[in-house]
Structures are given as structure tokens and as C-alpha cells.
Amino acid sequence: MIHGNRLRQSFPFTILLGLFGLLSLTVNAQTDISKGIFAKGQLGPAENFTGKAWNTGLVPQDSTLTTLVGNVYFEPGARSNWHTHPAGQILIITDGAGYHQIQGQPRQKLKKGDVVSCPPDVPHWHGASEKTGMQQLYIVPNTEKGIVKWMQAVTDTEYQDKKK
Structure with a gap:
């Protein structure tokens, strides 16, 4: 039972961390324009x-x-x-x-x-x-x-x- 409570309490925190991670990847992808649709050359x-x-x-x-x-x-x-x-x-x-x-x-x-x-x-x-x-x-x-x-x-x- 205690183990289950810890999982429930940490689950929202884990989701929140995951969302921040995705947001960080999205922001970095948008600001790094060196990776265009063509090779760098x-x-x-x-x-x-x-x-x-x-x-x-x-x-x-x-x-x-x-x-x-x-x-x-x-x-x-x-x-x-x-x-x-x-x-x-x-x-x-x-x-x-x-x-x-x-x-x-x-x-x-x-x-x-x-x-x-x-x-x-x-x-x-x-x-x-x-x-x-x-x-x-x-x-x-x-x-x-x-x-x-x-x-x-x-x-x-x-x-x-x-x-x-």
C-alpha cells in the first residue's frame, strides 16, 4: 500500500518532468536553424x-x-x-x-x-x-x-x- 502511494505521488511529477523535457527539445529544435531541410554542405x-x-x-x-x-x-x-x-x-x-x-x-x-x-x-x-x-x-x-x-x-x- 505504501509503495502504491509513492507511485501515485510521483506519477504526476514524472509526467510534469516529461512534459518539460519535450518542451525543451521542441524549443531547441526551433532555435537551432543549422539543421535545415538540406545538408549543411x-x-x-x-x-x-x-x-x-x-x-x-x-x-x-x-x-x-x-x-x-x-x-x-x-x-x-x-x-x-x-x-x-x-x-x-x-x-x-x-x-x-x-x-x-x-x-x-x-x-x-x-x-x-x-x-x-x-x-x-x-x-x-x-x-x-x-x-x-x-x-x-x-x-x-x-x-x-x-x-x-x-x-x-x-x-x-x-x-x-x-x-x-
Whole structure:
């Protein structure tokens, strides 16, 4: 009888602990955006990125589709260098938060669901926010014109959007 009472008294406590455990797993799964629907991929070269950015190619360049598609995961604080695309680029933010800036324009905040169109041959950069990573799909059309021209690194002042 005493053993049965202990079981009844501890059973609600066990259920409560289990619910907290499930809630913890759910919260962690929602905040860890590095595990997107695509593989993390290859670490981007340090000469083109500040911090760690991981690239997975999804649709390779070919002469039929002439479109390149991939996924990039930027760790918090990571960003691309300034760069251009001869035929432009489309970004679709699939998770997290970050920034995008076209040269000569203010830095724009990005969040899940945002779509960005980068004009042809116009310098721009994109990357994660300081505290949250960012997942993005990129689409580079008309690859027969070229894919990317890398330029200088984005300075900390530019990244932090502080006026010089």
C-alpha cells in the first residue's frame, strides 16, 4: 500500500518532468536553424566570407537550365564579402535572421519568408545577424553570363550599420 502511494505521488511529477523535457527539445529544435531541410554542405572559403558559411549545391550549373540553385547556412555573425552576379541573384530566406545590403543603400534586415532580388552587376552582401544564424536559398539565373565576382570583405562598421 505504501509503495502504491509513492507511485501515485510521483506519477504526476514524472509526467510534469516529461512534459518539460519535450518542451525543451521542441524549443531547441526551433532555435537551432543549422539543421535545415538540406545538408549543411561545405564550409565557404575564408577569402569570400567572414565567419562560417556553409554551402550546399542543389541544382548544378548546366547549359540546359542555365540556373544555379543552392542553400547557404550562415552561422551567427557570418557574412559574405561584397560581390556581384552578372545576371543577378534571388535569395529566399528559409530560416533565421540576417542582413542584406546593396552598395549605396541602407542595410536591410532579413527574416524567414523574405525574398530578395539582387540586380545584375550591382555589388551587395548578405549574412546572418549577430546572434541568430540564417538559412537562405540562392538562385543565380543565366549562368552562361557568369556566376559571381568576389570583392572586398564587408567591414565591421558596414556590418554593424554604423556611419563612418
